[in-house]
Amino acid sequence: MVDIRDPGTLQLPLAFKRSRGRPRKESPLTGAQRQARFRARREAQAQVLHERLLKALGYLEQGDAGMARCELESLVAETSGKRGEDGLDA
Numbered sequence: 001m002v003d004i005r006d007p008g009t010l011q012l013p014l015a016f017k018r019s020r021g022r023p024r025k026e027s028p029l030t031g032a033q034r035q036a037r038f039r040a041r042r043e044a045q046a047q048v049l050h051e052r053l054l055k056a057l058g059y060l061e062q063g064d065a066g067m068a069r070c071e072l073e074s075l076v077a078e079t080s081g082k083r084g085e086d087g088l089d090a
Helices: 032-063 063-078
Strands: none
Touching: 032 063
16 A cells, blocks of 8 residues: 555555466366377377388398488487487487
8 A cells, every 4th residue: 555645655566476387378288188199299200210211121122231321320310319429328
């Protein structure tokens, strides 16, 4: 409350403080919806990996071992994250 005779008092803010943490969404996903999205992403990624593996095998059938090795190394690098020279996780 502001005292009109006292210049040291201030108007109190009426806005509420924001709660801690991440703000809630208006329409959050249910657990089942989140799980379905996760499975769909995982299945799509597995399909891409399968296609690239078949591509590498096709190089081997054509006799181009260098291209097959390059394709497989890039596939391993993408799927396993960053790896060191010795093959161990960095």
